[in-house]
Amino acid sequence: MAIQEAQLKTKQRQLQQSQSKLSYATRRLSAGQSQLNTSRSKITALQDITYQIQSRNDYNAGYNQFGEDAKRIDVLSNTFPIIFFAVAIMVSLITMSRMATEKREVIGVLRALGYTRFDTMKVFLVYGIFAGVLGSTLGAFLGTSLLPRKIFSAYAANFTIPNFQTPPSPFWISISIILSLICTLIPAILATVIMLKDQPAVLMLPKPPKAGSKVFLERFPFIWHHLSFNYKVTIRNLARYKSRMIMTILGVLGCTALLITGFGIRDSLNGIVDTQYKDIIHYDIIGVYNPVSSDQAIANYKRKVDHLADMKQHASIYYETVTSRPQGTSSNQSISMMVPKSTNNFHDFVNLRNPDTKKALHLSTN
Incomplete structure (x- = not known):
């Protein structure tokens, strides 16, 4: 009788242990089922995969810029x-x-x-x-x-x-x-x-020597008679040797065109730098932070910017670099897009003006 009671107690303890294991397994199963349902809902919320095919000019800005510079040199050459x-x-x-x-x-x-x-x-x-x-x-x-x-x-x-x-x-x-x-x-x-x-x-x-002939200016006595002897001789020599005159004029014209073109390119490049960074852009630096960061990280960043000793003025903007390919070209152009949070003092940082009339452009609040 005592042996049967001991066996019964042993079986009861085993049953209790099995029930506790079953309860633990049930809880894990419920948690796993909940995670599975959450993952399925995330998969359902995902959009279809979009594939993009990009060339080296699309994803490599340095390669694109180097290629554009090479094309400019090729045109000049x-x-x-x-x-x-x-x-x-x-x-x-x-x-x-x-x-x-x-x-x-x-x-x-x-x-x-x-x-x-x-x-x-x-x-x-x-x-x-x-x-x-x-x-x-x-x-x-x-x-x-x-x-x-x-x-x-x-x-x-x-x-x-x-x-x-x-x-x-x-x-x-x-x-x-x-x-x-x-x-x-x-x-x-x-x-x-x-x-x-x-x-x-x-x-x-x-x-x-070639026979002398009247030049065109001799048909206008009021001009010809007022010229000195040296000028008359020079004009007649030019008329006698027309080929040399034409070659000399064209040669000097070509050399002068090269000089003016070289100095013009230099002045144009220097003018672009002065116009861009003196007349249009007035800010010195752009500080960028990730908008998906935590609120605490963004607040710490803004607080540090506010307490900079050398900071005279700052403004909040949305900044993004986008690319565009103009019609008829094979390369992309990088465009810096700025969306100010407030348009009140944006003109202190960027001077917007009409390229033709040079009149100032004002951003609307819409």
């Missing part, structure tokens, strides 16, 4: 050489024409002695080849070593690119040599071919 080659052709034509005129009697003697036209032309061809090759070699050295480094240091001031290299391009160097030879040889050939059309006996005689 395709424009300035045209003026340089045009001036070089005019200078070569004038130089070869004067050289052929000075060697007129020598050319006549060589032709009289039986030299062919090509043999007589060799001295001018050698001069043109020497000038073209020497100029191309010097230009290739300066264009691949010195000039690119100066341009790169100016444009890449905001980039960190180590080991800047300027390997020579055989293709473009060959193109420049060919164009240089064309600019020097064609004027030399034209100047000598025109002169070799005359007979040797005519070439050995000094070239007679």
Whole structure:
């Protein structure tokens, strides 16, 4: 009987332990079910996944800016050489024409002695080849070593690119040599071919001066009679040598255009900096905090800003950098969007004005 009672008590204790375990497991199951329901509700609240395909210009602002600077340099490099080659052709034509005129009697003697036209032309061809090759070699050295480094240091001031290299391009160097030879040889050939059309006996005689003729200003006596003798001689000489006059005017025009373009680009860039950071933007720094931070962290940040010793004035704004791609372009433009909390003193920080009329623009409270 005593043994049966002991076994019964043991079974009762085991039953109580099992009931307590069952109760604990039930509570855990309820908690797990509650977490599962919460997770399911969060999954249900999630929106569909949106995929975005971005190129290097979209997500890398530095890459985009560096590419834009490279495009600007490429545009300039395709424009300035045209003026340089045009001036070089005019200078070569004038130089070869004067050289052929000075060697007129020598050319006549060589032709009289039986030299062919090509043999007589060799001295001018050698001069043109020497000038073209020497100029191309010097230009290739300066264009691949010195000039690119100066341009790169100016444009890449905001980039960190180590080991800047300027390997020579055989293709473009060959193109420049060919164009240089064309600019020097064609004027030399034209100047000598025109002169070799005359007979040797005519070439050995000094070239007679061109017959004088009335200039356009002589048709206006009230202007012509009031000019001094030196001015009249100068104007008549210009009218006698029209080709030299045109070449000189065009050469000076091209060189002056290059100078004005260079100084204009410099003044334009300096003017942009002064306009942006003196006339439009008046603030010195923008302090940014995460809007999803805790209220305590945001309050501590604002309190520190209020107690800065060097702070003269500050304002609260919503700041975000957005990107936009203008129509017809392949690169993005970064836009700084500022939304002030109050428009009362916003003009103290940013001066908004119409770009055409220069009149001040005022933000509305809507």
